[in-house]
Structure formats: C-alpha cells, structure tokens
Amino acid sequence: MAAPLINIKEVSYEYEQTKALDHISMAVEEGDFLAILGPNGSGKSTLLKIMLGLIRPSEGSVELFGVDSRQFKHREWIGYVSQKSNSFNSAFPATVQEVVAGGLAKKAGLFHKLPKNTAQQVEEALNAVGMKSFKNRSISELSGGQQQRVFIARALVAKPKVLILDEPTVGIDVQNVQAFYDMLAALNRERNITLVLVTHDVDTVTDRISHVACLNQTIHFHGFKDQLHMMSDEEREAWYGHSVRKIHHTEGSHTHA
Amino acid sequence: MLDAILSYEFLQNAFASGLIIGVIAPLLGVFIVVRRLSLIADALSHVTLAGIAGSLYLSQSVGALALLNPLYLGIASSVMGSMLIERLRSVYKHYEELAIPIILSAGIGFGAIFISLAEGFSSDLFGYLFGTVSAVSRQDLFIVAGIAVIVLAFIRIFFKELFVLSFDDEYARASGLPAKWIHFLFMIVTALVIAGSMRIVGILLVSSLMTIPVATAMRVAKSFKQTIWLSILFGEISVLTGLVTAFYFDLAPGGTIVVTSIAILLVILAYRKISLSKKRGAAA
Ligand SMILES: Nc1ncnc2c1ncn2[C@@H]1O[C@H](COP(=O)(O)OP(=O)(O)OP(=O)(O)O)[C@@H](O)[C@H]1O
Numbered sequence: 453m454a455a456p457l458i459n460i461k462e463v464s465y466e467y468e469q470t471k472a473l474d475h476i477s478m479a480v481e482e483g484d485f486l487a488i489l490g491p492n493g494s495g496k497s498t499l500l501k502i503m504l505g506l507i508r509p510s511e512g513s514v515e516l517f518g519v520d521s522r523q524f525k526h527r528e529w530i531g532y533v534s535q536k537s538n539s540f541n542s543a544f545p546a547t548v549q550e551v552v553a554g555g556l557a558k559k560a561g562l563f564h565k566l567p568k569n570t571a572q573q574v575e576e577a578l579n580a581v582g583m584k585s586f587k588n589r590s591i592s593e594l595s596g597g598q599q600q601r602v603f604i605a606r607a608l609v610a611k612p613k614v615l616i617l618d619e620p621t622v623g624i625d626v627q628n629v630q631a632f633y634d635m636l637a638a639l640n641r642e643r644n645i646t647l648v649l650v651t652h653d654v655d656t657v658t659d660r661i662s663h664v665a666c667l668n669q670t671i672h673f674h675g676f677k678d679q680l681h682m683m684s685d686e687e688r689e690a691w692y693g694h695s696v697r698k699i700h701h702t703e704g705s706h707t708h709a
Numbered sequence: 710m711l712d713a714i715l716s717y718e719f720l721q722n723a724f725a726s727g728l729i730i731g732v733i734a735p736l737l738g739v740f741i742v743v744r745r746l747s748l749i750a751d752a753l754s755h756v757t758l759a760g761i762a763g764s765l766y767l768s769q770s771v772g773a774l775a776l777l778n779p780l781y782l783g784i785a786s787s788v789m790g791s792m793l794i795e796r797l798r799s800v801y802k803h804y805e806e807l808a809i810p811i812i813l814s815a816g817i818g819f820g821a822i823f824i825s826l827a828e829g830f831s832s833d834l835f836g837y838l839f840g841t842v843s844a845v846s847r848q849d850l851f852i853v854a855g856i857a858v859i860v861l862a863f864i865r866i867f868f869k870e871l872f873v874l875s876f877d878d879e880y881a882r883a884s885g886l887p888a889k890w891i892h893f894l895f896m897i898v899t900a901l902v903i904a905g906s907m908r909i910v911g912i913l914l915v916s917s918l919m920t921i922p923v924a925t926a927m928r929v930a931k932s933f934k935q936t937i938w939l940s941i942l943f944g945e946i947s948v949l950t951g952l953v954t955a956f957y958f959d960l961a962p963g964g965t966i967v968v969t970s971i972a973i974l975l976v977i978l979a980y981r982k983i984s985l986s987k988k989r990g991a992a993a
C-alpha cells in the first residue's frame with residue numbers, strides 16, 4: 453500500500469504555557485475526506501499547523517507523502533485555507549485575480565515567473581468557488597464570506613493533492629455553507645483531492661465526509677464516520693467534557709443532545 | 710533649467726540621482742507600507758544618521774579617512790540597524806514594535822554624540838538632514854545607481870514571493886516559500902534604499918518619499934500593480950518638482966519634495982471626495 457499522504461507519529465506540542473497536543477498519532481490516506489472535531493482550544497488548529505510545517509512538533513515526527521516533513525519539498529501539493537484569515541492584511545490594495553494568482557507562486561518556483569496561462573487557471577479556480585465575476589474587484593471591498601471563498605480559490609489554483617481547511621465556513625451564510633461543502637465533496641470525488649477539515653458544522657458535514665477524528669489534546673477517536681457511534685458516552689464525555697450532538701446516522705435522522 | 714542642467718555637473722548629479730530615487734523609494738515603499746513597516750524605515754534613517762555623523766567625525770579626526778564618502782558608513786550602519794531590528798523583533802515576540810523606538814533612539818543617540826564631538830560640519834550635516842541640490846557628487850550618483858540596480862533586480866526576481874509574503878505571511882510560510890530569507894533580503898534592500906535616498910531628500914524625510922506617494926496611490930489604484938506604477942509616478946513628480954523649486958529658490962530639496970508629495974496627496978483626496986459625492990448625487 454502506498455504511504456499515507458500525512459502521517460503524524462507520536463506528536464506532542466507545547467506552547468509556552470499550554471500543552472496543546474499530547475502524543476498524537478494519525479494517518480490521512482489518499483482520497484480521505486477527514487473532519488477533525490473538538491471543542492475550542494482542543495488543539496485542532498495546532499495540529500493543522502504541524503501538518504503544514506508552520507510549527508515544529510516538540511516531540512514526534514510528521515511524514516508527508518512518505519517523506520519526513522523537514523525534507524519535504526513539494527508544499528504546493530498541499531493547499532491551505534487558514535482559520536478566518538487574521539494573518540492577512542485586510543486593507544491590502546490588490547484585486548481578487550492577483551490574490552488568487554499568488555497561490556501559484558510556490559508551484560512556479562523561485563526565480564521563475566508565473567506561467568503564461570495564469571489568468572486562465574485563476575479563472576477556473578474562481579469559477580469553482582462561484583466568484584468568477586469578482587475577479588477584478590478589490591479584495592478589501594469583499595465581505596468576509598466572499599474573501600474566504602477567494603482564499604479557497606487561492607488554495608485550489610495550484611491543483612493541490614491535499615487541501616487543509618481550518619473552519620473555512622466561518623462567516624459564510626447557511627445556504628452557502630451547504631453549497632460550500634457540496635463543492636468540497638465534489639473536489640474529493642471528482643478530482644480525488646484529499647481533504648482535512650476542521651469544523652464545528654457537525655450536522656452539515658456528516659453526509660459528505662468519510663472519516664472523523666475527535667481531538668482534545670489526544671485523539672479520542674479516529675476512523676470511518678460510520679464507526680463513530682461505537683464511541684461510548686463516557687468516551688464522548690472525556691473528549692468534549694460535556695455531552696455533544698451525536699452524529700445523526702447513528703439514530704437515523706438528526707438527533708440533538 | 711535644461712541648459713543649467715546641461716552646463717553644471719552638480720545639477721546633473723542631483724537630477725539623475727533624484728530621478729533614480731523617485732523610482733526606487735516609492736517602489737520599495739509599496740511593500741513597506743502594505744507590510745506596515747513604515748516606522749522601520751524611520752528607525753533605519755536615524756541609524757543612517759549615526760553612520761553619516763560618525764563618518765564625518767572620523768574624517769575630521771583620522772587623516773587617512775578624510776576622503777571617505779560618508780555614504781559608505783551610512784549604508785553600513787543602516788544595514789546593521791536592519792539586522793538589529795530583526796533580532797530585537799524576535800526577542801520581543803509579543804511586542805515586535807518595541808524594536809523600532811529602541812533602534813531609533815540608538816540612532817539619534819549616537820548621531821548626537823558624533824555631531825557634538827566634531828564641530829564645524831554644520832553645512833554638510835544640514836545637507837544630510839534635509840537633502841541637497843548642490844553637494845551631490847559623481848560618486849554619490851554612482852552609489853545611488855548601484856543601489857538602484859540591486860533594488861530593481863531584487864524586486865524583479867522575487868516579485869511574486871514578495872507579493873504573497875506581504876499579503877499574508879502565514880500563507881507564504883505554509884505554501885513553502887522561503888519567507889524568512891526573502892524578508893531578510895528585503896530588510897537589507899530597504900536599508901540600502903534609505904541610505905541611498907538620503908543624499909537628495911535627507912535623513913529626516915527619507916521615509917516620507919517611501920510612504921506618501923504610496924498612500925496617495927492606494928486611494929486611486931484598483932490593483933497591486935497599479936499601486937506600484939502610480940506610486941512611482943507620484944514619487945517622480947514630487948522629486949522633479951521639488952528639485953526644480955529647491956534649485957530656483959535655494960531651498961532644501963527634502964522639504965520641497967515632501968511638500969509636493971503632500972500636495973499631490975491632498976489633491977487626490979479632494980478629487981476622490983468630489984467624485985464620490987457626485988456619484989452619490991447621481992444615485993439619489
Ligand atoms: N500562539 C499561541 N500561544 C500560546 N498558546 C496558544 C497559541 N495558540 C493556541 N494556544 C493554546 O493551545 C491550545 C490549542 O489551541 P488551538 O488554536 O490549536 O485550538 P483549536 O482547537 O483550534 O480551537 P478553536 O476551535 O477555538 O479554533 C489552546 O489551549 C490555546 O490556548
């Protein structure tokens with residue numbers, strides 16, 4: 453069997469005062485659509501940042517596409533949409549088109565210009581998120597939800613094999629959240645893009661995902677979503693600290709805790 | 710004016726340097742402004758002052774250094790200052806902006822000591838503080854031209870990386886761009902531009918030539934590329950108008966250049982306001 457695309461081995465991470473991750477091991481295989489669930493502060497964003505190489509684990513190691521992440525050279529294979537980008541500079545004078553083209557920078561390579569068909573690739577990516585007609589608009593004049601779609605287009609434009617998304621639907625309205633997850637599911641199905649998604653939209657996402665990971669410093673569950681009902685109430689309690697929505701297909705239709 | 714330029718070497722030097730600076734200062738300034746590093750430009754210019762004052766002092770007291778162009782020490786201290794700022798920014802992780810007042814006061818502190826140690830270069834010093842039309846040498850021009858080649862090459866080679874890094878540095882790092890290295894080079898290039906622009910606009914006003922034309926351009930530009938071109942355009946208009954006025958009325962060019970750039974800014978702001986209220990009027 454081919455190596456997992458992302459292989460986390462015994463990873464721990466501590467911030468100056470807080471322990472965020474405690475001996476996490478988990479593998480993401482090609483074609484997975486994985487949702488990482490957990491309460492606020494459970495280490496979800498930290499785990500994604502470790503996958504992306506933005507921070508180094510205090511202990512343990514990460515392999516990407518079978519290669520130790522420190523030696524991994526093809527970051528353009530991994531697209532990233534960060535949690536409600538506060539890292540980006542909101543008054544930046546650039547068009548949507550320019551921002552999305554930035555997603556091709558790594559793929560084009562240092563000392564190389566962006567490819568000739570950049571405009572066309574950007575258009576395709578914007579089309580996939582329903583933002584084609586905004587391509588000449590200024591990024592700072594879009595709503596939060598529209599900006600988020602542009603950032604997804606920026607992640608898609610380099611045709612990544614894996615897409616890592618941290619609460620991408622924050623600020624997107626309910627109808628569009630549905631459409632957004634349909635879009636992700638289509639990317640997963642049709643282009644075989646592996647997806648790692650952190651979200652609190654448990655109900656909306658369950659129909660579309662293949663795998664679930666329940667995180668709270670440690671992994672409380674990781675596997676096919678249909679096996680999630682095997683988690684006992686005590687295990688759930690240990691994971692979330694209080695009772696949580698059960699994922700609906702355990703009891704047929706939507707059940708609320 | 711044209712025959713004056715043709716017949717006086719000093720004017721050729723000043724205008725040629727001015728034209729070059731009018732391109733590179735706003736060009737780099739675009740990245741400085743969007744990355745919110747304007748204050749770093751200020752801190753570095755004051756560190757350059759320390760280098761210049763130190764060099765002027767050394768050339769008085771150490772015979773062998775009498776002919777050394779103060780720009781060299783100015784450039785060296787500016788580059789050193791930029792690295793110190795980076796160092797301090799990583800030490801004070803959560804108070805990154807603290808690095809700026811620390812370096813800025815260090816620059817003024819050393820500058821003041823060297824200035825009081827050596828007496829009698831007040832006219833030279835005035836030129837370095839507020840710019841000069843008459844004292845730009847051929848050598849100064851060559852240094853400025855050399856700096857321009859470095860800056861233009863840097864921006865041309867790393868344009869896409871600089872763009873991504875300026876827009877969203879976390880994304881730049883996550884996508885595997887060598888963000889750290891490019892930022893490091895960027896700081897050095899910034900130090901060079903500041904030291905180079907200083908001859909014409911003066912230490913105290915260097916950062917304005919890097920920021921005001923950009924502030925103006927951002928009010929009207931529709932894209933990042935447009936912001937760059939308009940910044941350069943506004944920068945050039947300011948430098949040329951400023952130099953001509955400074956020459957005719959015997960004023961410090963730093964002052965006339967910066968005042969012109971502020972005038973352009975006001976015109977653009979007023980124009981925006983009028984066109985906006987017209988639009989509203991038409992809509993109502
Ligand atoms: N930059 C930081 N410095 C110090 N501690 C941090 C930092 N970022 C996160 N933490 C801490 O690490 C823990 C995990 O944070 P993380 O951001 O990974 O949680 P999360 O699961 O993404 O939460 P949320 O659902 O709110 O996004 C938290 O206790 C948090 O306080």
Ligand SMILES: [Mg+2]
Pocket residue numbers: 496497498535618
């Ligand atoms: Mg988070």
